[in-house]
Amino acid sequence: MxxxxxxxxxxxxxxxxxxxxxxxxxxxxxxxxxxxxxxxxxxxxxxxxxxxxxxxxxxxxxxxxxxxxxxxxxxxxxxxxxxRPRYNIVLRDDKSHILFKLDKTHDFPKIAFTRRVVRDGSTYFGPFTSAQAARKTWRELNRLFPLRKCRDVSFKNRVRPCLYHFIGQCLAPCVGAVGKADYAVLVRRVEAFLSGKSADVLKRAEREMLEASEALQFERAAELRDLLAAMRATIEGQAAVLPNHPDLDALDVFSAGGGMGLTVLFVRQGRLLDRANFFWPDFTDEELPEALPSFLAQYYKPESFVPGRVMLSQRMMEAMGEEAAAVTADILGERRGARVVLNAPRTDEERRLVEIASANAARAVAEAGAGGAQESMPALLGRKLQVGREIGRIEVVDVSHLGGKGMRVGMVVYEDGRFDRQEYRQYAFPELEGSSDDYAALARWVEKRIDSGEPWPDLVLIDGGKGQLAAVERAMGAAGLPHLWEIASIAKSGRAMNAQDDQVFRPGRKNPLALRPGSRELLFLQRLRDEVHRFVIGRQRQVRKKQAFASEVLNLPGVGPKTAKLLWERFSTLEGIKSATVEQLAEIKGLGPRKAAVVHAALHSSPPR
CATH class of the missing domain: 3.40.1440.10 (GIY-YIG endonuclease)
Structure with a gap:
């Protein structure tokens, strides 16, 4: 004590x-x-x-x-x-939401996806909590407004229009089919539409349609007519909740059954765009004064989109207190780069919006299982794997090699309900080249993982059987940290080819755990195993492709490792180099016109030896 x-x-x-x-x-x-x-x-x-x-x-x-x-x-x-302490409010999904980015520093901007706000002159729209919904909106925007879709590298090197141009979804600025001035008009129209100024966009498009018709430009008039119809159909699907209001987020909480739900509603130009729900078990209103500033500081990260106003329900503002609210607003203002107002609703419409947030927070509590509903996966895994506590962060590892060549261990991370792809890692072990020793590779992985430090996983899941499990257990003991994290392995049973016959092993047990085939926990562990297998095999293929490419290119006269690397980074395939012109090769930084001419001549005079 x-x-x-x-x-x-x-x-x-x-x-x-x-x-x-x-x-x-x-x-x-x-x-x-x-x-x-x-x-x-x-x-x-x-x-x-x-x-x-x-x-x-x-x-x-x-x-x-x-x-x-x-x-x-x-x-x-x-x-x-x-x-990620157990007794704190910790965001179950702390990744930034998807935003649309319009890079206005480029002569011919495109709408791109991003999760980070960088103050580089670009304009951002959103956020969207669902990647699927964001892509659907993106496709609709591209149907309405034919901006370019290609990456900057492709844009610079394209010599003929892509398929999007031929189906009417790109003006082909890459080949000079549209001038900067005309393209800028389209960009301003897209920006206005995304900013909620749809009425102005509709009026201008209607005026242009009438002018085109009077000028007997019937094809152009028909294009504008179709654009008007599509935009009106899109606008009808948006809910106007606060007409003539600037961007804001509205928040409220709901407590019941020993848990607390919180909802953030995203209102952009008066229209309800999306929402994000959160739930924390064992939290009550008594903890709001300390929990709310912590949540806001975690949620609105420096790279996030921060609106000019964050509207909290009256009871949330009272729970925070004036001093804490002022400190929090100051932090959000620094992250936004402009003033942020943190206050309660002031009108009936705003109070109605907070009621919507409250209803969604109540739904989050119900869906999360407060009051005896379905057991959460972290709790279920902790119980089924006999760990004695919830399992939050899981690191999954798999060994991959081809007959001992290219010995690697891939690691994927699952935390708070999602795969965290920024945390994926691939560990190479050239000292084990040719050994085909999976156990030695896992032992070396344990050493490297301990050296990399926190955050530590609650569970390491190994793709393999009892031998692989024992190898990791021995390596942890040899490092003097036998209980640093829990370990388990998942392997085929050998009884049948049925995937549901996978077995899960834990240290200190001769037999596998009694997990029912098709159960939630076993299907979840299989999903983790499949993801790490996909990741490590995919990386192996990339490495082999790069090695094969380098081998072919290095046979060309006058091409050494440095030049081969430059060509790989630019083209990634031998066919890509062959189709490149001397001018395109010369544009590669570090190559130059003379070396470009040598490479081009070697490629087109005779095949590589």
Whole structure:
């Protein structure tokens, strides 16, 4: 039991980290006065059952002093993201939502997908929580407005129009089929449409249609007529909730059954665009004052789109308090690069919008299983794998090689309900080349993974049987960290070719776990195994393709490893080099006209040896 000594802690603002006996961070909190805040946990009776459970597990408390409450809030958000403590509000899906990006620094901009806001002069529209919905909208926009779709590299090197031009969805600026001025008119129309100024766009298009008709340009008039019809059909599907309002997000929470749901509604130019739902078990209204600033600092990251106004329900504003709300608004303003207003609804329409957010938050609670519904996957896995706690972060590993050549271990990460592809890794082991030793590769992977440090996984799932599991277990023991993370392996049973006969092994057990074929947990583990297998095989193919390419190109006269690398990065196939002109080859930085002429002549005089 942790013994709290008051004089050991400062009275400054800062952040505190509560840890268990194994050193794992259980909770991260901020305080204006660290000593006073920590005293509330360890002096006197703690009322809330969840807080009592937390305090009972605390074996130590670390503190980090900051200069201001604002710095404490920023540091708290950073540490929560790093440690993902069990007793904090942690975003189940903290990735940024999809945005449309219109790069206006380019002479012929296109609409691209992005998850990061970079202040480079581009214009952003969104966000969209569903990639499928975003792509559907993107296709509709391209049907309405024929902007280019190709990447900048393809745009520079294209010599004839692509298929999109022939089906009427691109003006082919790549081959000079449209001038900058005419293309700029289309870009302004797209920008106005996405900004919610659809009425102005419709009026201009209708005026242009009448002018084209009077000038006997019937083909152009027909194009504008079809554009008008398509835009009107698109606009009818949008819900106008706050006419003549600027961009804002509306939030509310709903508590029931020992859990709390929160919904963010995205309102752009007065129209309800999308929403995001969150749910945290074992959270109540009593925790709102501390949880809300933490959520907002985590959700609106520096690379996120931050609207000019964030509207919270009246009870959320009261729970936060004026001082915390002002500090949070200041942080969001810095991330936006302009002032952000954080306040409650002021009109009946705004209150109605918050009611919609509240209804969606209640739905999030119901769908997440508060009050006895379906068990969450982290809890189900913890119980079925006999871990004794929820499993959050899972790292899945698989060994891949071709007859001992190209020995690699691929790793994918599943965390908080999604595959985190930014965390995928491929580990190469040239020292094991030719050995075909999967066990040695897994042991080396354990060493490299420990060297890379936190965040540690709750579970490492290995594609393999008891031998692969034992290899990882031995390597963890040899490193002096036998209990750093839980491990399990998944393998075919050998009884049949039926995929449902996969078996899952855990250390200390001779027989596999009794997981029912077709059960939620087994199907989930199979999905993880299939993803790492897809990833590592795909990377192996890329490496072999690159090696084969380099082998062919290096046989060309005057081409060495450096030139081969430049050609690979630019074209990636031998056919791509062969179809390139001398001018296109010379455009490659580091190649030059003379070397380009040598390569081009070698390619077209005789095939590579």
């Amino acid at each position: 942790f013994e709290f000594v008051t004089k050991d802690y400062p009275t400054d603002p800062g952040v505190y980290l509560m840890k268990n006996a194994q050193g794992k961070v259980l909770y991260v909190g901020k305080a204006v006065n660290l000593r006073s805040r920590l005293s509330s946990y360890f002096r006197g009776e703690v009322a809330h059952p969840k807080t009592r459970a937390l305090v009972a597990r605390v074996a130590g408390v670390d503190v980090l002093v900051t200069g201001t409450e604002k710095e404490a809030l920023l540091l708290e958000a950073s540490l929560i993201k790093k440690h």
